[in-house]
Amino acid sequence: MSSGSAEAFEAGERIAKLSVLTLVSLGLLEVIVGFVTGSLGVKADGIDSISDSIISVIVWLGLHFSRRRPDARFHFGYHKVESLSALIVSFGMIGTATYILYHSYLTFLNPKPIQYPQVALAVLMFAGTVALYRAFQMRSIARKYRLLSLRTDANNSIKDGTASFVVFASVLVASLGIHELDAVAGMVISVYIYIVAYVALRESSLILLDACESPEIASVLESALTTIEGISKVRSIRLRPSGPYLTGLVSVAVNGSKTISETENLRKRILEVVSAIIEPVGDVSVVFRSDSAG
Secondary structure (H helix, E strand, O other): OOHHHHHHHHHHHHHHHHHHHHHHHHHHHHHHHHHHHOOHHHHHHHHHHHHHHHHHHHHHHHHHHOOOOOOOOOOOOOOOHHHHHHHHHHHHHHHHHHHHHHHHHHHHHOOOOOOOHHHHHHHHHHHHHHHHHHHHHHHHHHHHHOOHHHHHHHHHHHHHHHHHHHHHHHHHHHOOOOOHHHHHHHHHHHHHHHHHHHHHHHHHHHHHOOOOOOHHHHHHHHHHHOOOOOEEEEEEEEEEEEOOEEEEEEEEEEOOOOOHHHHHHHHHHHHHHHHHHOOOEEEEEEEEEEOOOO
């Protein structure tokens, strides 16, 4: 792993840890205030924050384990720990969303006034502001180092912050006498969680099935490789995700016979081009074939 990649993952780990602490703290605060005020919307938003903290844990685990070297049991490393965890957690999120939706429906049928609405509104404003600030900070780091998992977590956190303001509006109107809107806020939060669970389920499943979600990268890579002197044709490029990395195999046709030294220099040049286009890149194998090969 290059020093640049190590720096990227260390920065990603730090902000992911901070994300976990922030979301858990905000979530617990909202759940407590939700019970005190009797606001289902505030409780639902708190549960949503705690659920999002689990996503941040997955991102942190993925960035952490991605730096582990392969061993005698896991020959290809631990890169897919993140995807497997996301797959498992997504089912838990679906259960959480269903629980919130069910209780929101019951509350909608039998609405009750919110106690201490000013406290609920103040906590929601605080939670939404802090969540959005942290989310944009995370997205800035994700863009700087081009970390896909961290960018996904940042987008999820932006959702969490905006959800707090949605609940804020609902609680504000509910405090004016339309008590059913507090239950509606809970329903909205459950839909938010369903969406995040769907995205996590879809992306983790595709990664575990080795689906490459960026086929245009192969096209760009092929065009770049054909400009290298000594390569007459790019026969195939096969890429697959492995945690935050893209790994794969590149097969090229070369002009005439080459010495071992010439072949090794050509391989290094190919890997330099691959690293320049794919960041972060994992293990990439290069296969050479002569022009006459079928």
